[in-house]
Amino acid sequence: MLIARSEGDVYVGAASHAMAGFAHQAPSLFDHVxxxxxxxxxxxxxxxxxxxxLGKASGGLRERSPRASRVLEMSVYTQSALHRHRTLALVPGIGAVWAAAAM
Structure with a gap:
């Protein structure tokens, strides 16, 4: 028996998650904005x-644009969204460290 399991949506960055929530809660207002x-x-x-x-292939097969800008190779937010069980497993440890630091 095959059991289908929904993986859910993965938003890249908190802004995209916020916009998706806004669009879900108030679609007409979101469209207007x-x-x-x-x-x-x-x-x-x-x-x-x-x-x-975009118009034609650039031919260089470059991963980055020639613009000089800062690029983050990994997002803690996206990694925590992709690996929810690992993130939840870390919560008690982080809470314990935080409580110990507060004493």
Whole structure:
């Protein structure tokens, strides 16, 4: 017998989780707010990059863009969402350390 198990949604970052919750709780208001700020927040006045790989393949197979910006290779939030059992197993230990530090 095959038992199907839902894995649930994984949100990359707390902002995406908050937006999904907002959209679920107040869909019409969320649509209105996103129509006002959503597109503007994702666009820039800079001309399109010639190496973005959207129009045609860039050919370099680069993992990162040529822009100099900080990149986090791992998110503690996403790792805790993906590994809920491990995260919950750590909670008592973290609570004990916190309680010991407060004494």
């Amino acid at each position: 996103m129509s006002l700020i959503g597109i503007r927040a994702q666009t820039t006045q800079e001309p399109p990059s010639k190496t973005d790989g």
